[in-house]
Amino acid sequence: MLNTEHANFPRAGFFRRLGAMIYDLLLAVAVYMIAGAIGFGIFYGLHTMGLISLGGHEHISDTLNNTPIYQGIYQLWLALWVCGFYALFWSKGGQTLGMRAWRLKVQHPNGQNLSFITACARVVWSLAGIGNLYILLNSDKLALQDKLTRSEVVVLSVEANQMRNWHGA
Numbered sequence: 001m002l003n004t005e006h007a008n009f010p011r012a013g014f015f016r017r018l019g020a021m022i023y024d025l026l027l028a029v030a031v032y033m034i035a036g037a038i039g040f041g042i043f044y045g046l047h048t049m050g051l052i053s054l055g056g057h058e059h060i061s062d063t064l065n066n067t068p069i070y071q072g073i074y075q076l077w078l079a080l081w082v083c084g085f086y087a088l089f090w091s092k093g094g095q096t097l098g099m100r101a102w103r104l105k106v107q108h109p110n111g112q113n114l115s116f117i118t119a120c121a122r123v124v125w126s127l128a129g130i131g132n133l134y135i136l137l138n139s140d141k142l143a144l145q146d147k148l149t150r151s152e153v154v155v156l157s158v159e160a161n162q163m164r165n166w167h168g169a
Contacts, residue, residue, distance in 0.1 A: 006094075007111035009154035011141035012104050017132050017153060023098025028082050035081035039074055040064065087119035099153075103161045106153050114151055122149045 043064055046052045052070075057063040064070050089096040091114050094105040106122070107113060114122065122145045125131055131144030146152050 005111065006105060006107060006154065006156065006160060007109065009105075009156055009160070012102075012153040012155050013141055014132060014135045016102055016104065016155065017135070017143070020096070020098040020102040020104050021129055021132070023101055024086075024096045025098075027097055028085060031085045032078055032082055035078050039077045043070070043074070083120065083123045086123050087116055090114050090119040090122060091116040100161065103156045103158070104153050105156050105161075106151055108151055114149070118149050118151070122151060125149060 040061070043052065044060055047054070047060055047063075052063070054060065054063050055067055057066060064074055086096060089099075090106050094107050094113050099105065106119075125145040125148045127144070134144040134147070135141055142152060
């Protein structure tokens, strides 16, 4: 959705982004824990139905953590949930909860929200937040993920940061 009202806000600097990242890290940990509980429950259910054996391990958690294929699938499950958390928030309204607290919004330079695919690419190119260090090396306040997805993070005014802007309206 295009919101030209947000096209002219200044780009966010490194320390403001870092503040939002710290807030969002707490939320990402919560998503990780919930996804872990759900994933473990699914694994337990598959074991209970006899579809997965313990493979010589005493406990289900030992099987999950010490069998490479199960551990790989489980870690992929967790990563997809955490990445999906960011991509969903960035594509729906341009803000995670931490970004709302710091009045930040990710968007295309014309004010348009990111598509879900672009938001997923942004998650990958952020390199778990390390891509933000690129801001310190250039004067245009663009992180690596900003450049590679043709997006930007802007600082909204208090009025523009109101909930009515959640869906880009």
